[in-house]
Amino acid sequence: MTLLKELDTLIDSLEHVIVDHAVNLIRFPTTSKNEAGAQQYVKEVMTGLGCTTVDLWEPDINLLKSHEAFVSSRSDFKGSPNVVGTWKGTGGGKSLIINSHIDIVPEGSVDEWQYSPFGGDVDKGVIYGRGASDMKASKAAVFGAIQALSQAGVQLKGDLIVQSVIEEETGSAGSLACALKGYKADAAIVPEPTGFNICPAQQGSSWFRIDIRGKSAHAGQRYLGVSAIDKAIVVIDALHEFETFLNQTYTSSLYTGVPIPFSLNIGTIRGGDWASTVPEKVTIEGRLGVPPGLSLKKAWQLLEDRVQQKVSQDPWLARNRPVIEWFGAWWGPAEIDPDHPIVTSVRTACENTLSFSPDIKGTPWGTDARILTEFADTPALVFGPGTSAHCPDEFIPIKDLVMFAKILAAVIVDWCGN
Amino acid sequence: MTLLKELDTLIDSLEHVIVDHAVNLIRFPTTSKNEAGAQQYVKEVMTGLGCTTVDLWEPDINLLKSHEAFVSSRSDFKGSPNVVGTWKGTGGGKSLIINSHIDIVPEGSVDEWQYSPFGGDVDKGVIYGRGASDMKASKAAVFGAIQALSQAGVQLKGDLIVQSVIEEETGSAGSLACALKGYKADAAIVPEPTGFNICPAQQGSSWFRIDIRGKSAHAGQRYLGVSAIDKAIVVIDALHEFETFLNQTYTSSLYTGVPIPFSLNIGTIRGGDWASTVPEKVTIEGRLGVPPGLSLKKAWQLLEDRVQQKVSQDPWLARNRPVIEWFGAWWGPAEIDPDHPIVTSVRTACENTLSFSPDIKGTPWGTDARILTEFADTPALVFGPGTSAHCPDEFIPIKDLVMFAKILAAVIVDWCGN
Numbered sequence: 001m002t003l004l005k006e007l008d009t010l011i012d013s014l015e016h017v018i019v020d021h022a023v024n025l026i027r028f029p030t031t032s033k034n035e036a037g038a039q040q041y042v043k044e045v046m047t048g049l050g051c052t053t054v055d056l057w058e059p060d061i062n063l064l065k066s067h068e069a070f071v072s073s074r075s076d077f078k079g080s081p082n083v084v085g086t087w088k089g090t091g092g093g094k095s096l097i098i099n100s101h102i103d104i105v106p107e108g109s110v111d112e113w114q115y116s117p118f119g120g121d122v123d124k125g126v127i128y129g130r131g132a133s134d135m136k137a138s139k140a141a142v143f144g145a146i147q148a149l150s151q152a153g154v155q156l157k158g159d160l161i162v163q164s165v166i167e168e169e170t171g172s173a174g175s176l177a178c179a180l181k182g183y184k185a186d187a188a189i190v191p192e193p194t195g196f197n198i199c200p201a202q203q204g205s206s207w208f209r210i211d212i213r214g215k216s217a218h219a220g221q222r223y224l225g226v227s228a229i230d231k232a233i234v235v236i237d238a239l240h241e242f243e244t245f246l247n248q249t250y251t252s253s254l255y256t257g258v259p260i261p262f263s264l265n266i267g268t269i270r271g272g273d274w275a276s277t278v279p280e281k282v283t284i285e286g287r288l289g290v291p292p293g294l295s296l297k298k299a300w301q302l303l304e305d306r307v308q309q310k311v312s313q314d315p316w317l318a319r320n321r322p323v324i325e326w327f328g329a330w331w332g333p334a335e336i337d338p339d340h341p342i343v344t345s346v347r348t349a350c351e352n353t354l355s356f357s358p359d360i361k362g363t364p365w366g367t368d369a370r371i372l373t374e375f376a377d378t379p380a381l382v383f384g385p386g387t388s389a390h391c392p393d394e395f396i397p398i399k400d401l402v403m404f405a406k407i408l409a410a411v412i413v414d415w416c417g418n
Numbered sequence: 419m420t421l422l423k424e425l426d427t428l429i430d431s432l433e434h435v436i437v438d439h440a441v442n443l444i445r446f447p448t449t450s451k452n453e454a455g456a457q458q459y460v461k462e463v464m465t466g467l468g469c470t471t472v473d474l475w476e477p478d479i480n481l482l483k484s485h486e487a488f489v490s491s492r493s494d495f496k497g498s499p500n501v502v503g504t505w506k507g508t509g510g511g512k513s514l515i516i517n518s519h520i521d522i523v524p525e526g527s528v529d530e531w532q533y534s535p536f537g538g539d540v541d542k543g544v545i546y547g548r549g550a551s552d553m554k555a556s557k558a559a560v561f562g563a564i565q566a567l568s569q570a571g572v573q574l575k576g577d578l579i580v581q582s583v584i585e586e587e588t589g590s591a592g593s594l595a596c597a598l599k600g601y602k603a604d605a606a607i608v609p610e611p612t613g614f615n616i617c618p619a620q621q622g623s624s625w626f627r628i629d630i631r632g633k634s635a636h637a638g639q640r641y642l643g644v645s646a647i648d649k650a651i652v653v654i655d656a657l658h659e660f661e662t663f664l665n666q667t668y669t670s671s672l673y674t675g676v677p678i679p680f681s682l683n684i685g686t687i688r689g690g691d692w693a694s695t696v697p698e699k700v701t702i703e704g705r706l707g708v709p710p711g712l713s714l715k716k717a718w719q720l721l722e723d724r725v726q727q728k729v730s731q732d733p734w735l736a737r738n739r740p741v742i743e744w745f746g747a748w749w750g751p752a753e754i755d756p757d758h759p760i761v762t763s764v765r766t767a768c769e770n771t772l773s774f775s776p777d778i779k780g781t782p783w784g785t786d787a788r789i790l791t792e793f794a795d796t797p798a799l800v801f802g803p804g805t806s807a808h809c810p811d812e813f814i815p816i817k818d819l820v821m822f823a824k825i826l827a828a829v830i831v832d833w834c835g836n
Binding site: 108203205207208209216217218219220221222223227229230232233236259260263264265266267268269270271272273274275276277278279282284285286287289328363364365389390391 | 526621623625626627634635636637638639640641645647648650651654677678681683684685686687688689690691692693694695696697700702703704705707746781782783807808809
């Protein structure tokens with residue numbers, strides 16, 4: 001039996017271990033500031049898997065603040081540790097980072113879930129819960145792959161570094177802390193739920209807020225006022241037009257076939273105080289997708305210019321300009337060469353394991369891969385099982401998880417050498 | 419000197435008394451449930467002005483509840499009395515009700531006021547404050563007119579009934595309580611701020627709430643979701659079209675020259691939870707103006723039918739229907755004959771007092787005149803000084819107030835006889 005076949009067989013026998021890890025991790029409700037318990041669990045698992053060193057620390061926000069990629073609304077990271085386990089190689093091989101975040105977005109309205117967000121339910125071969133695909137189950141698969149390698153007696157030549165990071169969902173401060181601590185490798189894999197698409201490129205994203213003014217009046221004489229809701233619709237039209245412009249102007253073969261490669265989402269709208277009063281203010285918030293190759297700052301400028309130019313045609317808005325603000329978190333775009341050897345390694349492993357040939361694509365969202373590629377000198381690709389994220393009844397099929405562990409084990413052996 | 423000239427001279431000399439009453443009333447912040455102090459003040463003033471009887475009572479909500487015109491979100495009217503003062507006539511004349519509400523809408527954002535909402539500031543001949551024009555100052559002018567009549571020794575033949583009512587801004591429960599207690603007269607004047615327009619007709623109004631559903635998705639793949647904001651815009655378009663239809667279909671010569679006689683205002687919009695998520699629900703609230711001659715129920719049905727018909731052209735909305743609800747308070751439309759003798763009496767008094775000829779119009783809003791006309795067997799018209807209402811720096815010019823007192827005194831003498 002070849003090594004890869006042996007690893008496949010071992011991983012099949014470890015399915016229950018992978019599922020247990022996934023369920024255990026889902027049961028920690030690791031929203032921002034609540035990661036400590038889960039990270040302690042991760043540390044224990046890594047230690048049990050014989051890592052050479054395990055590094056658990058709360059990032060010092062003062063070391064991060066001056067970095068151009070730093071973004072966070074927190075004042076410190078107390079109670080929110082990163083964990084990095086290193087399996088030291090015997091020498092002469094290439095090193096590999098596998099980076100996955102431990103934090104999750106909030107569960108949202110529980111009424112919309114059929115399963116408990118933090119129950120870790122397993123039903124007909126599928127694991128449910130917040131973080132199931134984004135991205136606790138893939139972390140569990142990493143552990144399964146390493147356990148299989150260990151049981152097969154594999155001695156890696158290059159270092160294998162597994163990072164479990166905080167704050168991905170709020171701007172990548174955890175991965176930035178790893179980079180600034182000096183963690184780097186010859187390549188990295190970030191197992192976000194790409195549905196087994198291999199993604200050497202990721203788009204950036206940035207949140208905007210736009211305040212639109214009107215003029216209040218009694219509803220019965222609404223012609224004496226100016227409706228901020230009607231004016232917000234003019235701005236929304238301008239944003240839709242900007243999205244079209246952006247996608248016509250910045251194209252990438254990695255996004256071929258995607259209906260809207262770089263989408264602009266208007267996520268919230270709030271305006272007016274009273275049914276009987278003409279609304280004098282509306283605020284909209286949204287998210288702009290930023291194509292690889294376009295800087296965030298350039299993207300901001302493009303949007304602002306196009307929107308202001310468009311609304312100039314409206315006499316009221318020309319005199320009462322919408323105020324555009326870029327707020328909260330942002331993730332820059334990043335890309336590596338689609339022919340980079342790590343891409344080839346993952347593709348080869350996929351072709352040996354999956355019944356289909358994965359696509360080489362760009363991601364629809366920002367990820368921590370950008371931090372690794374741009375600030376840790378570590379070319380990173382995004383590749384993982386699952387497709388659901390940030391939604392009720394988030395889920396991951398167990399068979400995808402097992403396939404992912406097999407692919408990972410093959411990539412680790414191929415990349416690090418044995 | 420004729421009696422009218424004498425009354426004019428007396429009222430000029432009473433300007434400071436009228437201003438003091440207005441300022442004192444503005445200093446009571448009489449939002450719903452906070453009317454008691456001001457009503458006690460009104461009772462004292464009426465008593466001082468020699469009324470035959472003064473009736474102060476807290477309406478019993480149980481006596482009102484079964485009435486078709488009853489609308490209130492309150493469970494009782496404890497601490498919220500009505501006051502009615504009656505000046506009994508010597509007999510043989512026509513009786514007159516003057517009805518003004520003591521309640522006000524909230525002051526809104528104080529930042530938008532230059533003057534204090536409850537300070538009662540007087541600046542360059544103008545009184546400022548919440549309730550200045552809607553409608554405490556006109557109540558003060560009523561007192562000034564009565565004081566002048568008293569000082570002139572006028573003995574009225576018909577009864578003069580002055581009602582100071584609660585809850586006009588929230589659905590007319592105070593005036594309904596007066597009607598059900600048996601107060602009626604040969605005519606009534608409701609001195610809302612019509613800017614000296616004489617209004618034998620008033621439009622109705624009713625609040626609606628519409629829930630629009632979308633389908634959530636991650637912003638980066640917004641094409642997998644359906645934006646409830648985009649769908650709300652379809653509904654808003656349909657509402658604008660309905661307003662056009664309504665104003666083309668239901669016309670009235672009393673609204674000639676008004677840009678939008680029966681306006682539909684979309685007052686609030688709320689939707690979405692997160693910049694990075696396709697919004698799955700939007701709620702809009704608004705106010706529909708209802709033409710005189712159209713019942714509220716018919717108006718509701720017309721709006722619902724037109725909106726649902728319009729949105730049927732949108733495949734998503736055809737399957738996911740907007741839910742329309744009529745909530746909160748409503749005011750029915752009402753009208754009296756534009757040639758009714760009370761209209762003639764007011765017009766004649768205006769022509770003798772004002773430097774301009776007032777228009778005969780319909781109101782842009784609902785008022786308590788409807789309760790008097792329809793449920794107290796008392797034909798009521800709406801007529802008063804001032805034009806601002808429900809806005810920051812609500813105000814009333816003192817000269818308008820003095821003119822209004824003069825007109826009122828003349829109408830009282832003409833209508834009730836002496």
